[in-house]
Amino acid sequence: MHTSSTADRILGAARALFEDGGEAAVSMRRIAARAGIAPMTIYRHFPNRAALLQRLGEDGTRELTDRLSTPPDTPDPIERLLELQEVYLDYALKHPQLFEPGLLRSGSDPNRFPDDVKARRSGLFNVMADTIADGMEQGRLADDDPWEVAMTLWAHAIGLITLYRAERFTYDEAGFRGFYRTSLRRMLCGLEAEPCTLDSPMEHAG
Incomplete structure:
Protein backbone atom coordinates (compact mmCIF):
# COMPACT_ATOMS: atom_id res chain seq x y z
CA MET A 1 0.00 0.00 0.00
CA HIS A 2 2.83 2.35 0.88
CA THR A 3 4.58 1.57 -2.42
CA SER A 4 1.47 2.37 -4.46
CA SER A 5 0.87 5.60 -2.55
CA ALA A 14 5.56 14.82 -12.27
CA ARG A 15 2.30 15.41 -14.11
CA ALA A 16 1.71 18.74 -12.38
CA LEU A 17 5.19 19.90 -13.33
CA PHE A 18 4.78 18.62 -16.88
CA ILE A 31 9.45 15.98 -8.50
CA ALA A 32 10.91 14.97 -5.15
CA ALA A 33 10.44 18.43 -3.69
CA ARG A 34 6.82 18.60 -4.86
CA ALA A 35 6.05 15.07 -3.64
CA GLY A 36 7.83 15.58 -0.31
CA ILE A 37 10.26 12.69 -0.73
CA ALA A 38 14.00 12.19 -1.24
CA PRO A 39 15.11 12.24 -4.92
CA MET A 40 16.55 8.73 -4.72
CA THR A 41 13.14 7.39 -3.67
CA ILE A 42 11.90 8.00 -7.21
CA TYR A 43 14.31 5.41 -8.61
CA ARG A 44 12.65 2.68 -6.56
CA HIS A 45 9.58 3.15 -8.72
CA LEU A 64 -8.39 9.81 -23.54
CA THR A 65 -9.23 6.23 -24.56
CA ASP A 66 -11.56 5.93 -21.56
CA ARG A 67 -13.32 9.15 -22.54
CA LEU A 68 -13.68 8.06 -26.15
CA SER A 69 -15.05 4.70 -25.03
CA THR A 70 -18.15 6.33 -23.52
CA PRO A 71 -20.66 6.14 -26.39
CA PRO A 72 -22.05 9.55 -27.41
CA ASP A 73 -25.80 9.78 -26.77
CA THR A 74 -26.97 9.80 -30.37
CA PRO A 75 -28.04 6.97 -32.72
CA ASP A 76 -26.64 8.71 -35.81
CA PRO A 77 -23.10 7.46 -36.58
CA ILE A 78 -22.16 10.72 -38.32
CA GLU A 79 -23.02 12.76 -35.25
CA ARG A 80 -21.29 10.19 -33.03
CA LEU A 81 -18.09 10.58 -35.04
CA LEU A 82 -18.26 14.35 -34.72
CA GLU A 83 -18.82 14.07 -30.98
CA LEU A 84 -15.88 11.67 -30.63
CA GLN A 85 -13.65 14.16 -32.43
CA GLU A 86 -14.95 16.85 -30.09
CA VAL A 87 -13.87 14.76 -27.09
CA TYR A 88 -10.45 14.45 -28.71
CA LEU A 89 -10.22 18.21 -29.21
CA ASP A 90 -11.35 18.92 -25.64
CA TYR A 91 -8.60 16.71 -24.24
CA ALA A 92 -5.91 18.18 -26.48
CA LEU A 93 -6.79 21.76 -25.53
CA LYS A 94 -7.20 21.00 -21.83
CA HIS A 95 -3.92 19.07 -21.62
CA PRO A 96 -1.70 20.61 -24.29
CA GLN A 97 1.55 19.38 -22.78
CA LEU A 98 0.29 15.80 -22.62
CA PHE A 99 -1.14 15.92 -26.13
CA GLU A 100 2.09 15.26 -28.04
CA PRO A 101 3.81 12.72 -25.81
CA GLY A 102 0.55 11.00 -25.00
CA LEU A 103 -0.63 10.52 -28.56
CA LEU A 104 2.17 10.98 -31.06
CA ARG A 105 5.36 9.49 -29.69
CA SER A 106 5.90 5.83 -30.45
CA GLY A 107 7.30 5.31 -26.96
CA SER A 108 3.97 6.00 -25.29
CA ASP A 109 1.74 4.27 -27.85
CA PRO A 110 3.74 1.66 -29.79
CA ASN A 111 0.76 0.49 -31.83
CA ARG A 112 1.33 1.19 -35.50
CA PHE A 113 -0.94 1.34 -38.51
CA PRO A 114 -2.19 -0.86 -40.05
CA ASP A 115 -1.09 -4.13 -38.43
CA ASP A 116 -1.40 -3.29 -34.73
CA VAL A 117 -4.44 -1.09 -35.21
CA LYS A 118 -6.36 -3.64 -37.27
CA ALA A 119 -5.53 -6.23 -34.61
CA ARG A 120 -7.50 -3.98 -32.22
CA ARG A 121 -4.48 -3.17 -30.04
CA SER A 122 -5.21 0.56 -30.04
CA GLY A 123 -8.14 1.67 -27.92
CA LEU A 124 -8.02 5.11 -29.55
CA PHE A 125 -8.89 3.61 -32.92
CA ASN A 126 -11.25 0.83 -31.87
CA VAL A 127 -14.19 3.02 -30.90
CA MET A 128 -13.86 5.21 -33.99
CA ALA A 129 -13.47 2.28 -36.38
CA ASP A 130 -16.47 0.54 -34.80
CA THR A 131 -18.58 3.69 -35.18
CA ILE A 132 -17.54 3.98 -38.83
CA ALA A 133 -18.34 0.31 -39.45
CA ASP A 134 -21.75 0.86 -37.86
CA GLY A 135 -22.32 3.80 -40.20
CA MET A 136 -21.47 1.60 -43.19
CA GLU A 137 -23.84 -1.13 -42.01
CA GLN A 138 -26.63 1.45 -41.63
CA GLY A 139 -25.96 2.77 -45.13
CA ARG A 140 -24.99 6.21 -43.79
CA LEU A 141 -21.39 5.86 -44.94
CA ALA A 142 -20.12 4.44 -48.20
CA ASP A 143 -18.54 0.98 -48.00
CA ASP A 144 -14.83 1.24 -47.32
CA ASP A 145 -12.14 0.01 -44.95
CA PRO A 146 -13.28 1.39 -41.54
CA TRP A 147 -9.72 1.32 -40.18
CA GLU A 148 -8.36 3.38 -43.06
CA VAL A 149 -11.24 5.83 -42.75
CA ALA A 150 -10.57 6.10 -38.99
CA MET A 151 -6.90 6.87 -39.65
CA THR A 152 -7.87 9.50 -42.22
CA LEU A 153 -10.20 11.26 -39.78
CA TRP A 154 -7.72 11.00 -36.90
CA ALA A 155 -4.87 12.39 -39.01
CA HIS A 156 -7.07 15.27 -40.13
CA ALA A 157 -8.05 16.13 -36.56
CA ILE A 158 -4.54 15.87 -35.17
CA GLY A 159 -3.21 17.99 -38.01
CA LEU A 160 -5.68 20.79 -37.32
CA ILE A 161 -4.96 20.71 -33.58
CA THR A 162 -1.21 20.73 -34.15
CA LEU A 163 -1.49 23.73 -36.46
CA TYR A 164 -3.69 25.54 -33.95
CA ARG A 165 -1.18 24.93 -31.18
CA ALA A 166 1.55 26.23 -33.46
CA GLU A 167 -0.48 29.47 -33.77
CA ARG A 168 -1.12 29.05 -37.49
CA PHE A 169 -4.72 30.26 -37.07
CA THR A 170 -5.93 33.74 -36.17
CA TYR A 171 -9.04 32.24 -34.55
CA ASP A 172 -9.57 32.42 -30.81
CA GLU A 173 -10.50 29.08 -29.22
CA ALA A 174 -14.21 29.45 -29.95
CA GLY A 175 -13.49 30.32 -33.57
CA PHE A 176 -11.13 27.38 -33.97
CA ARG A 177 -13.65 24.99 -32.47
CA GLY A 178 -16.21 26.11 -35.03
CA PHE A 179 -13.73 25.70 -37.88
CA TYR A 180 -12.66 22.29 -36.56
CA ARG A 181 -16.25 20.99 -36.51
CA THR A 182 -17.02 22.34 -39.97
CA SER A 183 -13.78 20.96 -41.40
CA LEU A 184 -14.49 17.49 -40.02
CA ARG A 185 -18.05 17.65 -41.34
CA ARG A 186 -16.67 18.48 -44.79
CA MET A 187 -14.63 15.29 -44.65
CA LEU A 188 -17.56 13.24 -43.44
CA CYS A 189 -19.74 14.61 -46.23
CA GLY A 190 -17.25 13.16 -48.68
CA LEU A 191 -17.60 9.76 -46.98
CA GLU A 192 -21.38 9.62 -46.83
CA ALA A 193 -23.28 7.24 -49.05
CA GLU A 194 -25.89 9.88 -49.91
CA PRO A 195 -25.48 13.60 -50.67
CA CYS A 196 -25.24 15.63 -47.47
CA THR A 197 -25.27 19.20 -46.27
CA LEU A 198 -22.81 21.00 -44.02
CA ASP A 199 -25.66 22.51 -42.02
CA SER A 200 -25.90 20.81 -38.63
CA PRO A 201 -26.95 21.73 -35.09
CA MET A 202 -23.37 20.99 -34.05
CA GLU A 203 -22.12 23.86 -36.16
CA HIS A 204 -23.80 26.24 -33.75
CA ALA A 205 -22.77 24.51 -30.53
CA GLY A 206 -21.18 26.69 -27.88
Whole structure:
Protein backbone atom coordinates (compact mmCIF):
# COMPACT_ATOMS: atom_id res chain seq x y z
CA MET A 1 0.00 0.00 0.00
CA HIS A 2 2.83 2.35 0.88
CA THR A 3 4.58 1.57 -2.42
CA SER A 4 1.47 2.37 -4.46
CA SER A 5 0.87 5.60 -2.55
CA THR A 6 4.45 6.77 -3.11
CA ALA A 7 4.31 5.94 -6.82
CA ASP A 8 1.06 7.86 -7.14
CA ARG A 9 2.59 10.88 -5.39
CA ILE A 10 5.55 10.76 -7.75
CA LEU A 11 3.30 10.57 -10.81
CA GLY A 12 1.05 13.32 -9.50
CA ALA A 13 4.00 15.63 -8.89
CA ALA A 14 5.56 14.82 -12.27
CA ARG A 15 2.30 15.41 -14.11
CA ALA A 16 1.71 18.74 -12.38
CA LEU A 17 5.19 19.90 -13.33
CA PHE A 18 4.78 18.62 -16.88
CA GLU A 19 1.42 20.29 -17.43
CA ASP A 20 2.75 23.56 -16.07
CA GLY A 21 5.99 23.70 -18.05
CA GLY A 22 6.44 20.71 -20.34
CA GLU A 23 9.36 18.29 -20.30
CA ALA A 24 11.89 20.97 -19.38
CA ALA A 25 10.10 21.52 -16.07
CA VAL A 26 10.34 17.87 -15.06
CA SER A 27 13.42 16.93 -13.07
CA MET A 28 13.90 14.32 -10.37
CA ARG A 29 14.75 16.99 -7.80
CA ARG A 30 11.65 19.05 -8.61
CA ILE A 31 9.45 15.98 -8.50
CA ALA A 32 10.91 14.97 -5.15
CA ALA A 33 10.44 18.43 -3.69
CA ARG A 34 6.82 18.60 -4.86
CA ALA A 35 6.05 15.07 -3.64
CA GLY A 36 7.83 15.58 -0.31
CA ILE A 37 10.26 12.69 -0.73
CA ALA A 38 14.00 12.19 -1.24
CA PRO A 39 15.11 12.24 -4.92
CA MET A 40 16.55 8.73 -4.72
CA THR A 41 13.14 7.39 -3.67
CA ILE A 42 11.90 8.00 -7.21
CA TYR A 43 14.31 5.41 -8.61
CA ARG A 44 12.65 2.68 -6.56
CA HIS A 45 9.58 3.15 -8.72
CA PHE A 46 10.91 4.47 -12.05
CA PRO A 47 14.37 3.57 -13.43
CA ASN A 48 14.97 6.99 -14.99
CA ARG A 49 13.38 10.24 -16.13
CA ALA A 50 12.60 8.86 -19.59
CA ALA A 51 10.56 6.01 -18.08
CA LEU A 52 8.64 8.49 -15.94
CA LEU A 53 7.83 10.70 -18.94
CA GLN A 54 6.75 7.67 -20.93
CA ARG A 55 4.40 6.68 -18.12
CA LEU A 56 2.85 10.16 -18.17
CA GLY A 57 2.21 9.75 -21.89
CA GLU A 58 0.71 6.30 -21.40
CA ASP A 59 -1.57 7.59 -18.65
CA GLY A 60 -2.70 10.43 -20.91
CA THR A 61 -3.46 8.03 -23.73
CA ARG A 62 -5.40 5.79 -21.36
CA GLU A 63 -7.43 8.73 -20.04
CA LEU A 64 -8.39 9.81 -23.54
CA THR A 65 -9.23 6.23 -24.56
CA ASP A 66 -11.56 5.93 -21.56
CA ARG A 67 -13.32 9.15 -22.54
CA LEU A 68 -13.68 8.06 -26.15
CA SER A 69 -15.05 4.70 -25.03
CA THR A 70 -18.15 6.33 -23.52
CA PRO A 71 -20.66 6.14 -26.39
CA PRO A 72 -22.05 9.55 -27.41
CA ASP A 73 -25.80 9.78 -26.77
CA THR A 74 -26.97 9.80 -30.37
CA PRO A 75 -28.04 6.97 -32.72
CA ASP A 76 -26.64 8.71 -35.81
CA PRO A 77 -23.10 7.46 -36.58
CA ILE A 78 -22.16 10.72 -38.32
CA GLU A 79 -23.02 12.76 -35.25
CA ARG A 80 -21.29 10.19 -33.03
CA LEU A 81 -18.09 10.58 -35.04
CA LEU A 82 -18.26 14.35 -34.72
CA GLU A 83 -18.82 14.07 -30.98
CA LEU A 84 -15.88 11.67 -30.63
CA GLN A 85 -13.65 14.16 -32.43
CA GLU A 86 -14.95 16.85 -30.09
CA VAL A 87 -13.87 14.76 -27.09
CA TYR A 88 -10.45 14.45 -28.71
CA LEU A 89 -10.22 18.21 -29.21
CA ASP A 90 -11.35 18.92 -25.64
CA TYR A 91 -8.60 16.71 -24.24
CA ALA A 92 -5.91 18.18 -26.48
CA LEU A 93 -6.79 21.76 -25.53
CA LYS A 94 -7.20 21.00 -21.83
CA HIS A 95 -3.92 19.07 -21.62
CA PRO A 96 -1.70 20.61 -24.29
CA GLN A 97 1.55 19.38 -22.78
CA LEU A 98 0.29 15.80 -22.62
CA PHE A 99 -1.14 15.92 -26.13
CA GLU A 100 2.09 15.26 -28.04
CA PRO A 101 3.81 12.72 -25.81
CA GLY A 102 0.55 11.00 -25.00
CA LEU A 103 -0.63 10.52 -28.56
CA LEU A 104 2.17 10.98 -31.06
CA ARG A 105 5.36 9.49 -29.69
CA SER A 106 5.90 5.83 -30.45
CA GLY A 107 7.30 5.31 -26.96
CA SER A 108 3.97 6.00 -25.29
CA ASP A 109 1.74 4.27 -27.85
CA PRO A 110 3.74 1.66 -29.79
CA ASN A 111 0.76 0.49 -31.83
CA ARG A 112 1.33 1.19 -35.50
CA PHE A 113 -0.94 1.34 -38.51
CA PRO A 114 -2.19 -0.86 -40.05
CA ASP A 115 -1.09 -4.13 -38.43
CA ASP A 116 -1.40 -3.29 -34.73
CA VAL A 117 -4.44 -1.09 -35.21
CA LYS A 118 -6.36 -3.64 -37.27
CA ALA A 119 -5.53 -6.23 -34.61
CA ARG A 120 -7.50 -3.98 -32.22
CA ARG A 121 -4.48 -3.17 -30.04
CA SER A 122 -5.21 0.56 -30.04
CA GLY A 123 -8.14 1.67 -27.92
CA LEU A 124 -8.02 5.11 -29.55
CA PHE A 125 -8.89 3.61 -32.92
CA ASN A 126 -11.25 0.83 -31.87
CA VAL A 127 -14.19 3.02 -30.90
CA MET A 128 -13.86 5.21 -33.99
CA ALA A 129 -13.47 2.28 -36.38
CA ASP A 130 -16.47 0.54 -34.80
CA THR A 131 -18.58 3.69 -35.18
CA ILE A 132 -17.54 3.98 -38.83
CA ALA A 133 -18.34 0.31 -39.45
CA ASP A 134 -21.75 0.86 -37.86
CA GLY A 135 -22.32 3.80 -40.20
CA MET A 136 -21.47 1.60 -43.19
CA GLU A 137 -23.84 -1.13 -42.01
CA GLN A 138 -26.63 1.45 -41.63
CA GLY A 139 -25.96 2.77 -45.13
CA ARG A 140 -24.99 6.21 -43.79
CA LEU A 141 -21.39 5.86 -44.94
CA ALA A 142 -20.12 4.44 -48.20
CA ASP A 143 -18.54 0.98 -48.00
CA ASP A 144 -14.83 1.24 -47.32
CA ASP A 145 -12.14 0.01 -44.95
CA PRO A 146 -13.28 1.39 -41.54
CA TRP A 147 -9.72 1.32 -40.18
CA GLU A 148 -8.36 3.38 -43.06
CA VAL A 149 -11.24 5.83 -42.75
CA ALA A 150 -10.57 6.10 -38.99
CA MET A 151 -6.90 6.87 -39.65
CA THR A 152 -7.87 9.50 -42.22
CA LEU A 153 -10.20 11.26 -39.78
CA TRP A 154 -7.72 11.00 -36.90
CA ALA A 155 -4.87 12.39 -39.01
CA HIS A 156 -7.07 15.27 -40.13
CA ALA A 157 -8.05 16.13 -36.56
CA ILE A 158 -4.54 15.87 -35.17
CA GLY A 159 -3.21 17.99 -38.01
CA LEU A 160 -5.68 20.79 -37.32
CA ILE A 161 -4.96 20.71 -33.58
CA THR A 162 -1.21 20.73 -34.15
CA LEU A 163 -1.49 23.73 -36.46
CA TYR A 164 -3.69 25.54 -33.95
CA ARG A 165 -1.18 24.93 -31.18
CA ALA A 166 1.55 26.23 -33.46
CA GLU A 167 -0.48 29.47 -33.77
CA ARG A 168 -1.12 29.05 -37.49
CA PHE A 169 -4.72 30.26 -37.07
CA THR A 170 -5.93 33.74 -36.17
CA TYR A 171 -9.04 32.24 -34.55
CA ASP A 172 -9.57 32.42 -30.81
CA GLU A 173 -10.50 29.08 -29.22
CA ALA A 174 -14.21 29.45 -29.95
CA GLY A 175 -13.49 30.32 -33.57
CA PHE A 176 -11.13 27.38 -33.97
CA ARG A 177 -13.65 24.99 -32.47
CA GLY A 178 -16.21 26.11 -35.03
CA PHE A 179 -13.73 25.70 -37.88
CA TYR A 180 -12.66 22.29 -36.56
CA ARG A 181 -16.25 20.99 -36.51
CA THR A 182 -17.02 22.34 -39.97
CA SER A 183 -13.78 20.96 -41.40
CA LEU A 184 -14.49 17.49 -40.02
CA ARG A 185 -18.05 17.65 -41.34
CA ARG A 186 -16.67 18.48 -44.79
CA MET A 187 -14.63 15.29 -44.65
CA LEU A 188 -17.56 13.24 -43.44
CA CYS A 189 -19.74 14.61 -46.23
CA GLY A 190 -17.25 13.16 -48.68
CA LEU A 191 -17.60 9.76 -46.98
CA GLU A 192 -21.38 9.62 -46.83
CA ALA A 193 -23.28 7.24 -49.05
CA GLU A 194 -25.89 9.88 -49.91
CA PRO A 195 -25.48 13.60 -50.67
CA CYS A 196 -25.24 15.63 -47.47
CA THR A 197 -25.27 19.20 -46.27
CA LEU A 198 -22.81 21.00 -44.02
CA ASP A 199 -25.66 22.51 -42.02
CA SER A 200 -25.90 20.81 -38.63
CA PRO A 201 -26.95 21.73 -35.09
CA MET A 202 -23.37 20.99 -34.05
CA GLU A 203 -22.12 23.86 -36.16
CA HIS A 204 -23.80 26.24 -33.75
CA ALA A 205 -22.77 24.51 -30.53
CA GLY A 206 -21.18 26.69 -27.88
